[in-house]
Amino acid sequence: MTGLTIQPDRLDRAYVPGEPITGTIGWDLAEPSEQIVVRLVWQTAGKGTEDFGVAGEESFAVQSLRGECAFSFDGVEGPYSFSGTLITIAWRIEAYTDPSDAHAEQTLTLSPTGGEVRP
16 A cells, blocks of 8 residues: 555445544555545535535644554535436545645445435
């Protein structure tokens, strides 16, 4: 592994509204970095204006070129993961180093059933 990895605690990466989203960030960096930022975000795609929201963010000081740390986001209520004909709403956890260009992301699903809402 070189760079960043994201390992959610739920292997299926399917969450219901209000459920905490937790996991581990691992790193093996080629160059020093001051911090790792982890964000829980949602984004729309499709016809019309795209929208984007940050539901949570944590920063961790980096003490060495290699390591790992746990992250935890409070449960969110929505918007639900959705895949329709004209629009999609997708959730993901993303991590990046600052100042550097290491980046990782992991998709997840948020809905009452644990699966994407479909029309």
